[in-house]
Amino acid sequence: MSVLIRGGTIVNEDGSSRADIRVRGGIIGEVASYIAPAAGERIIDAGGCLVMPGGIDPHTHLDYPFMATRTADDFFSGTSAALAGGTTAILDFIFPENGQPLRDACVEWHRRARPSVADYGFHIAVTRWDDQTESELRDLVDREGITSFKHFMAYKGGTMVGDDVLIKSFALAAKLGVLCLVHAENGDLVHYLQQKFVAEGKLGPEFHPLSRPPEVEGEAVNRAICIAEAVGARLYVVHNSCIPAIEALRRGQMRGVDVTGEALACHLAISDEVYRDCDWVFAAAHVMSPPFRPPEHQEALWAALASGVIKTTGTDHAGFRAEDRLLGRSKFTDIPNGTGSIEDRLHVLWHLGVNSGRLTPEQFVRVTSSAAARAFGLYPKKGLLAEGGDADIIIWDPAGERTIRAADQHQRTDFNLFEGMRVRGINRMTISRGDVVFEEGELSAREGRGEYLPRSANPRAA
Numbered sequence: 128m129s130v131l132i133r134g135g136t137i138v139n140e141d142g143s144s145r146a147d148i149r150v151r152g153g154i155i156g157e158v159a160s161y162i163a164p165a166a167g168e169r170i171i172d173a174g175g176c177l178v179m180p181g182g183i184d185p186h187t188h189l190d191y192p193f194m195a196t197r198t199a200d201d202f203f204s205g206t207s208a209a210l211a212g213g214t215t216a217i218l219d220f221i222f223p224e225n226g227q228p229l230r231d232a233c234v235e236w237h238r239r240a241r242p243s244v245a246d247y248g249f250h251i252a253v254t255r256w257d258d259q260t261e262s263e264l265r266d267l268v269d270r271e272g273i274t275s276f277k278h279f280m281a282y283k284g285g286t287m288v289g290d291d292v293l294i295k296s297f298a299l300a301a302k303l304g305v306l307c308l309v310h311a312e313n314g315d316l317v318h319y320l321q322q323k324f325v326a327e328g329k330l331g332p333e334f335h336p337l338s339r340p341p342e343v344e345g346e347a348v349n350r351a352i353c354i355a356e357a358v359g360a361r362l363y364v365v366h367n368s369c370i371p372a373i374e375a376l377r378r379g380q381m382r383g384v385d386v387t388g389e390a391l392a393c394h395l396a397i398s399d400e401v402y403r404d405c406d407w408v409f410a411a412a413h414v415m416s417p418p419f420r421p422p423e424h425q426e427a428l429w430a431a432l433a434s435g436v437i438k439t440t441g442t443d444h445a446g447f448r449a450e451d452r453l454l455g456r457s458k459f460t461d462i463p464n465g466t467g468s469i470e471d472r473l474h475v476l477w478h479l480g481v482n483s484g485r486l487t488p489e490q491f492v493r494v495t496s497s498a499a500a501r502a503f504g505l506y507p508k509k510g511l512l513a514e515g516g517d518a519d520i521i522i523w524d525p526a527g528e529r530t531i532r533a534a535d536q537h538q539r540t541d542f543n544l545f546e547g548m549r550v551r552g553i554n555r556m557t558i559s560r561g562d563v564v565f566e567e568g569e570l571s572a573r574e575g576r577g578e579y580l581p582r583s584a585n586p587r588a589a
């Protein structure tokens with residue numbers, strides 16, 4: 128069945144115009160200032176609304192076992208929440224277990240992702256380097272279209288890798304035209320500070336951010352950029368949270384390194400005061416890495432996003448329930464790290480970004496969708512409303528209002544980072560590859576309708 132969206136204003140990252148869109152067979156068939164309705168097609172009135180590309184969240188952890196527990200959302204609940212909030216595609220991370228062949232881990236992630244209702248792709252986490260790793264990675268690039276390698280410079284004794292692995296992996300990525308991702312925190316320094324606080328009997332969640340000060344991040348971002356620069360790799364720094372990280376990115380970009388970065392909706396919205404709340408559960412519910420920062424870092428993140436030093440936004444969605452946080456009741460280093468915002472990213476960015484004048488609607492599209500589509504090899508199939516692209520569309524009412532509440536969410540966490548935030552600008556409808564999957568507060572997506580997104584490598588011209 129074809130769908131005609133009439134009377135709205137189409138917003139792409141490079142401009143806006145009053146136009147109608149016809150969707151047929153899951154694809155955008157026609158965009159024109161006026162399209163006459165055809166017999167039998169569904170007509171959607173978008174008068175007064177903005178018609179924008181569906182969001183792309185390049186950073187999620189669904190159905191992921193971590194720190195003695197498991198994330199609250201699986202691929203069904205997580206992608207349902209994504210669709211409700213206007214996000215139509217996600218990229219999740221494959222983590223091989225100790226010694227597990229990468230191919231087996233990939234098979235396992237395909238199994239977990241099968242119930243997805245939104246489209247999904249994978250990054251592969253490079254957590255070790257042995258004789259097999261290069262051929263295993265080449266296999267995932269060639270046969271699975273996994274064209275981004277993720278590296279952890281933190282979580283010592285867990286997923287952290289040293290510079291030796293970064294160098295080998297970045298060099299391979301450069302050869303294959305694959306994008307390198309880093310979680311940039313100096314893991315040895317974090318470990319030292321954690322041990323120090325624990326030895327001093329400083330055990331509460333308020334010591335979590337103090338064990339990961341901005342220098343920890345700035346040093347690691349700079350180191351990753353220098354390694355990428357030396358071996359000619361393209362680099363993407365996930366979840367930049369502070370001024371030293373932004374400064375390192377800007378310096379790298381100014382000398383021509385192919386590096387960009389991501390900011391998380393929660394880091395833009397929330398400051399470190401949450402860790403000093405006298406309610407332990409509330410403070411612990413904000414434990415994630417990097418941690419929330421003092422307000423001056425938030426302003427710097429907004430500025431970096433508007434100027435393009437940081438190009439994308441994600442969520443690092445890894446929600447836990449209150450009972451999971453209790454694992455760290457006796458010391459903060461055992462609190463599972465992660466927060467969830469897959470459902471609220473677009474609303475928070477619109478409300479705090481566009482309504483305040485920090486971002487234009489076109490920049491909103493860029494930072495929620497188009498830039499991620501380009502960085503991860505999904506553009507122009509996704510991230511752009513134009514003939515021939517996937518019909519991943521949101522119909523956004525800039526005057527609509529609602530209050531974000533955990534009680535109303537589709538995420539399975541019992542907590543919401545933005546609880547009580549009254550937002551203006553709401554998602555009225557989500558269309559995913561031509562299917563109306565969310566409409567006026569109701570989800571109607573069939574389990575398993577999401578499609579896997581293989582991506583192509585982008586070898587740099589010699």
Ligand SMILES: [Zn+2]
Nearest residue numbers: 186187188443
């Ligand atoms: Zn993450």
